[in-house]
Amino acid sequence: MTQTATEARSVVVEREMPFAPERIWRALAQPHLIEEWLMKNDFEPVVGHRFNLRADWGSVDCQVLAVEPNKTLSYTWAAYGLESVVTWTLTPTSTGTLLRMEQSGFRADQQQAYQGAKYGWQKFFAALEQLLGRT
């Protein structure tokens, strides 16, 4: 298998929230708060810091790329063969903040499939089902 075709794609989720950027920033950048809405972690808002997000279905390897308090936060996101970058952008509005999350990444089909096999399909499907159950 020497197929090297990769595709770049991204996911964008945006939501207007009735809270000040400073408050949202705390939820995005303080480990004990991140744990409450995302996953257990050892995050630090320091460029270059490597951390993990951990759930019962596995973990995500991350590294901080950019930190601009109350404005933007960016980190790499690697899990199940998916190499991507997650970028948070906070824009103040008259009633609160527009919070934008963009996850962009590259996926090599073959690599994804073999990584999946390596980690064990059971875990992979448990994770998928969990994700689908939440939608």
Next chain:
Amino acid sequence: MPKVHDVLFRTLADPTRRALFERLCREGEKTVGALTSRAGISQPAVSKHLGVLKQAGLVRDRHEGRQTHYSAQLGALAPLIDWTSQMAGFWQSRFDHLEDLLRRMDQ
């Protein structure tokens, strides 16, 4: 959820069947006999599971003499690994949790 997802999930929901598929993913092509020796179930039962996997496009069979060899078809999983739709759902639900948390931080 599209029908193709239903078929794949239904096919792989059975732990014995999934174990057979995982083994083919990990170890490559195997005969029914080789799969039976470690499956803990009878050869007819293994054959039946392989038939279901084959119908879902997850395995392919190859006849050689009296033996049938099975191999995993990872391409059949492509509909499930469209990561953008998986992640979009994931992030929507995380946003909900985040909003709940922000509301609680208000107190």
